Amino acid sequence: MTKEEIKSVLMGIVAEIIPDEDLTNLKDDIPIREQVELDSMDFLDIVMELRKRYSVEVPEDDYMQLATIDSSVAYLEPRMRDL
Amino acid sequence: MDYDVLIIGAGMSGLAAGIRLAYYDKRVCIVEKHHRVGGLNSFYNLRGRKFDVGLHAVTNYVPKGVKLTPLPKLLRQLKLKREDFALCPQRVSAIKFPDKTLKFNNDLDFFVQDVVDNFTAQADNFQRLLKTIFEYDELNLYAKPISAREVVGSIISDPLLIDMVFCPLMFYGNAQENDIEFGQFVIMFKGIYCEGFARPQAGVRQILDVLVRKYRSCGGELKTRCAVTSIQAANNRIESVTLDNGEVLTANRILSSAGYVETMRLLSNYDPTGIEDKAGQLSMVEFITVLNRQPAEMGHETTIIFYNNSDRFDYRNLTS
Numbered sequence: 465m466t467k468e469e470i471k472s473v474l475m476g477i478v479a480e481i482i483p484d485e486d487l488t489n490l491k492d493d494i495p496i497r498e499q500v501e502l503d504s505m506d507f508l509d510i511v512m513e514l515r516k517r518y519s520v521e522v523p524e525d526d527y528m529q530l531a532t533i534d535s536s537v538a539y540l541e542p543r544m545r546d547l
Numbered sequence: 548m549d550y551d552v553l554i555i556g557a558g559m560s561g562l563a564a565g566i567r568l569a570y571y572d573k574r575v576c577i578v579e580k581h582h583r584v585g586g587l588n589s590f591y592n593l594r595g596r597k598f599d600v601g602l603h604a605v606t607n608y609v610p611k612g613v614k615l616t617p618l619p620k621l622l623r624q625l626k627l628k629r630e631d632f633a634l635c636p637q638r639v640s641a642i643k644f645p646d647k648t649l650k651f652n653n654d655l656d657f658f659v660q661d662v663v664d665n666f667t668a669q670a671d672n673f674q675r676l677l678k679t680i681f682e683y684d685e686l687n688l689y690a691k692p693i694s695a696r697e698v699v700g701s702i703i704s705d706p707l708l709i710d711m712v713f714c715p716l717m718f719y720g721n722a723q724e725n726d727i728e729f730g731q732f733v734i735m736f737k738g739i740y741c742e743g744f745a746r747p748q749a750g751v752r753q754i755l756d757v758l759v760r761k762y763r764s765c766g767g768e769l770k771t772r773c774a775v776t777s778i779q780a781a782n783n784r785i786e787s788v789t790l791d792n793g794e795v796l797t798a799n800r801i802l803s804s805a806g807y808v809e810t811m812r813l814l815s816n817y818d819p820t821g822i823e824d825k826a827g828q829l830s831m832v833e834f835i836t837v838l839n840r841q842p843a844e845m846g847h848e849t850t851i852i853f854y855n856n857s858d859r860f861d862y863r864n865l866t867s
């Protein structure tokens with residue numbers, strides 16, 4: 465998967481988990497939780513969906529690396545490039 | 548291991564936990580001792596009529612479009628559609644004490660106005676109480692427990708108003724005598740006065756059907772008429788669970804919604820010290836009257852009336 469595809473996958477999952485939020489003008493470099501209402505349970509669901517659909521494991525110690533869209537794509541890229 | 552997770556009890560909490568675990572691909576089994584699901588919020592049929600067990604209204608009702616409150620969050624986390632619950636919002640409920648009646652509906656302003664009309668001297672205090680409630684983080688699991696009577700008592704100076712405000716919240720959300728933890732008070736205040744009451748069209752079985760279907764569609768297993776008779780524990784670990792038919796099940800994790808004391812009693816190495824005294828002190832007794840006409844035909848428009856016919860609101864065990 466390319467970085468663009470990974471970003472698209474991630475945004476698709478986020479959109480499913482918080483369908484009531486407007487994700488159109490989300491900034492890539494600002495923490496997602498500062499731009500939309502995403503609580504810790506929602507965040508956990510994102511991590512769980514990544515595991516369920518793409519078998520990507522994100523250990524708890526790595527959660528802070530998923531703060532922004534940019535940092536998430538950078539984190540996921542090596543783990544999803546071969547998918 | 549037979550399962551990743553074994554859940555004891557197919558009430559709403561057991562089913563909700565089951566849905567999330569099964570959805571995320573865990574092998575889950577829910578064991579339920581009764582022939583039907585629902586636990587403390589179940590249903591039954593008698594003489595051709597349908598009845599619900601437990602509390603008869605759903606709290607935390609908000610209209611479609613309202614976000615961030617418990618109901619939409621719950622629906623989202625369980626991946627359920629709002630329409631499936633077919634919730635009908637209440638018209639108006641009342642708190643009837645000997646000297647005063649307060650009314651509330653699903654609009655907080657209506658309740659605030661009625662409080663101000665009935666307790667004019669407490670108008671400013673009541674606004675301060677609302678502010679305190681809205682500023683409190685009721686979901687903080689690490690908050691130090693505080694007495695709601697203490698907090699509210701330091702803001703509202705009319706004991707009757709305090710008792711009347713507490714009344715519905717106690718019935719709907721308090722297992723403790725006389726007082727309630729302030730965080731729980733805030734949760735119940737928001738759920739009942741700020742959000743509101745509703746009922747599913749067909750009663751609680753409608754909600755339970757939705758939960759069971761979702762759970763099964765996610766691959767979860769449900770065994771009814773299966774009571775857990777003992778939990779084999781050793782060295783602080785659970786090894787297995789024995790059912791009343793003799794079957795032994797193993798799981799990596801066991802979640803129990805049977806109640807703390809009830810669950811501990813099942814342990815093979817059960818030591819009652821320090822546990823039995825935690826058994827609940829309060830019970831509810833229900834009398835049901837079946838009418839041959841709609842309440843509205845008799846001029847009765849209220850959804851729920853919370854009665855108290857004593858001077859003080861005495862929420863406690865009759866023997867204490």
